[in-house]
Amino acid sequence: MNPISKPLLKWFDQFGRKTLPWQSKPANPYHVWLSEIMLQQTQVATVIGYFNNFIQHFPTIEALADASEDAVLAQWAGLGYYARARNLHTTAHLIMRQYQGNFPTEFKQVLDLPGVGESTAGAILSISFHQNHAILDGNVKRVLARYHQVQGHYGQSATLKQLWHLAKYHTPNQRNAEYTQAIMDLGATLCTRSKPNCTRCPIQSQCLAQQTNTQDQYPNPKPKKNKPTRTTAMLIYQNTAGEIYLEKRPKKGIWGGLWSLVECENKEKTILQTLKEFDPNAHIKANLAVIKHSFTHYHLLIYPILIHCPDNKQTFHPLEQLTLGLPAPVKTLINRLK
CATH class of the missing domain: 3.90.79.10 (Nucleoside Triphosphate Pyrophosphohydrolase)
Structure with a gap:
């Protein structure tokens, strides 16, 4: 295992989040997919209530496909970025039609689903089916940018390419699902945007930003524009x-x-x-x-x-x-x- 994964997995075994409503053993791909879509641009604390309510109204992919778009949007209202809800509804129809109601298990198939990008596809397949895929959501970008002092904002293609390279390098072949959850948890609970709790971080000894006390500089901020x-x-x-x-x-x-x-x-x-x-x-x-x-x-x-x-x-x-x-x-x- 590389320098990040071993201590991170050890930390996850003790401190990682394992009781979120979409976490189960065995994993439910529908729940994982739904949570990953909801967590795009939205904090876990906000998502929990919406997730529970959504599952109560649409307990299965089939139930989601059978619902009207208005019914789906009504349960999404307030969560924002409403294309996510429309894509979920469209995808439920697609899964029922093309995959007989079973969530697809091949990376290309998942990546082709509406509203699913490379990181989301990797997270779904890693957590649901224990496949070896890297992820690069906002939490992971922040962890890797600080750990390696990656220069540039991740909105720039060169910076994003470097972060993807690092994400794939650090992703282990073993315990991939746990590692995927662990690095997201690290960014969400310790390596936060402001006031990161470096003293409790399992990888702080090798973190370049922590060594130079420059955590607040990474990831490099996006150039500010005044909102009209x-x-x-x-x-x-x-x-x-x-x-x-x-x-x-x-x-x-x-x-x-x-x-x-x-x-x-x-x-x-x-x-x-x-x-x-x-x-x-x-x-x-x-x-x-x-x-x-x-x-x-x-x-x-x-x-x-x-x-x-x-x-x-x-x-x-x-x-x-x-x-x-x-x-x-x-x-x-x-x-x-x-």
Whole structure:
């Protein structure tokens, strides 16, 4: 074994996480796949509740395939990056059709699944089927960047190539599944972004960043760009019964496939024109407090406008027991109306 794997596995046997809800013996490939997709861009503490709820609603790949996209998105709402949920649903259909409901076991097959990259495919096959594959998620990038003092941000191709080389070099032939979980656990619990707990780290004696007290410099930060701020008006059409009008968003773009309020440019003329096109008899009741919602690449200022539609015949939804998948700020607005 190489210098990392032996002490890391010894540490994992004593301190590694072994009771997460998707961890079982033998491993359940569906649970592993679902957890790996949920853990993309999301912390474990957040994922646990969503995972348990998702499995309760869709206990098997077949149940997921049989569900409607709206039902899947409703259980994903609030977790963000909604293409992940749509890809899960698409993949469940694909697995039922091409693999008779059994999760594929070949690397190329898994890599071809929607929403699965090289690291995710490696993690699924390593943990589920004890295959020898390297992984390179955010935690592993941080561990290796510090251990070897890798220069450059991993968004740069040369840096990413170097990190993949190191990930494959350190991945052992034996106990691969345990090693995969161990190096993720190390990054998540000790080698954290800020204030890493180096004194408890099983590989700190050979870590170049620890030796030079430069842990805060690795991984090298991405060059900062100021996030632009965009604005939108959200029109809350409400009928006499207090129900609201919602429309399904396109699959591409933010909040893809979720149900949301009608949006338009935040200009008085545009708002009034949009309102009249929807219902000539509608009128503005109130301008509600502005909501700021931040995405990865920009901030969004939402200007909510409550509009009364007394006799509109379109489909409106009651505020109570609303089970549709809603973007987080829309859910916030609806809660304000209750």
